[in-house]
Amino acid sequence: MHDYVNLLRHATPYINAHRECTFVVMLPGDGIEHENFGNIVEDLVLLHSLGVRLVLAIGSRPQIAVRMAERGLTAHYYRNLRITDGPTLDCVVDAVGRLRIAIEARFSMDMASSPMQGARLRVISGNFVTARPIGVVDGVDYHHTGEVRRIDRRGINRLLDERSIVLLSPLGYSPTGETFNLACEDVATRAAIELKADKLVLFGSDAGLLDEQGMLVRELRPHEVSKHVQRLADNYQAELLEAAAEACRDGVKRSHIVSYATDGSLLTELFTRDGSGTLVDQEQFESLREASIEDVGGLIDLITPLEEQGILVRRSRDVLEREIGQFSIVERDGLIIACAALHPIPDSQSGELACLAVKQEYRHGRRGDELLERIEQRARKMGLKTLFVLTTRTAHWFRERGFQPSTVERMPVARASLYNFQRNSQVFEKAL
Known part of the structure; x- marks a missing residue:
């Protein structure tokens, strides 16, 4: 009991600091598939109950792979980006739609045995992301693979003011009515920048950045990221580091990389002095x-x-x-x-x-x-x-x-x- 009381007391300054702040949280498709996903949802609900304004950007790569396998389709990539032709886009839309419904259902739980009892959350998704096609690169046509052009900042902020959780899928839409497959890292980073978010939280499989000796790097400045990215090469942690650094360079105060496989990693990172992952701090000058x-x-x-x-x-x-x-x-x-x-x-x-x-x-x-x-x-x-x-x-x-x-x-x-x-x-x- 004493440890529990001390934990709450030490968390109080962080609770006060985070109230009414805007957090953009990126959860890749692998994290949604992981057995710890239910705990992550409960932690997000706790953040919301403490007054944090939440934007959740989700990925869907493994879910898309399942849909493609079911239809006998082969995935094609160039420069680590999926080439989204017509049949692949159908799989993307199917996977994202099912994910959105599953996440809305999870946030709607109100069982007496659940920490979410009485939360009565509203999770709202929509056409908040305007996208454009990547086009042809080195002679390779990406078809319906796109990149973020604009985030509907006013629309999202209006929903956040109404205490809704905003859900951003890895789909974007053009003014001409086209649908594009987007990288969830791009969506989350651009949303954090456009919303002038206080934090960008990026979930990965590892507990942040590990150095050459396998030790966790607790804190970095954006200008220090490039040397680690070169060392990591094509490792997914490199993508997360680049996203974290980009957000900080463009006005986001702090970016955090935490593990979706570790129960409580999000709360430990946000409400304890030592944290659980890697923090990328904004350079001020x-x-x-x-x-x-x-x-x-x-x-x-x-x-x-x-x-x-x-x-x-x-x-x-x-x-x-x-x-x-x-x-x-x-x-x-x-x-x-x-x-x-x-x-x-x-x-x-x-x-x-x-x-x-x-x-x-x-x-x-x-x-x-x-x-x-x-x-x-x-x-x-x-x-x-x-x-x-x-x-x-x-x-x-x-x-x-x-x-x-x-x-x-x-x-x-x-x-x-x-x-x-x-x-x-x-x-x-x-x-x-």
């Missing part, structure tokens, strides 16, 4: 500022890969040094992770937004939006009335942020005369 001559080297490191891909126009070091005062940058712990430039156009009240770039592993946050807002503020202070942008790859991004399709002829003569017709960039403009 990040700033948005104007660039100086000392930043030229970091800018070159950031934009060179994009120049080699043909996404950005090549700029020499001399050009960057001359134009450095026109750049705004996002710096994290001494590393330049994003930039954008404002080029005033001579003899006009117009400017050009150029060289907007975000380092690959720091995308999906709001850094692009923050840089755009910074550039627009600078332009208004300079008395500019119109902002032009030329792009070959990101037309939709700019249109979603108020830019309108334009033409070379509408640009001031000083800029129109430099237009590169070989690049065939699309022209957009925005009134300031």
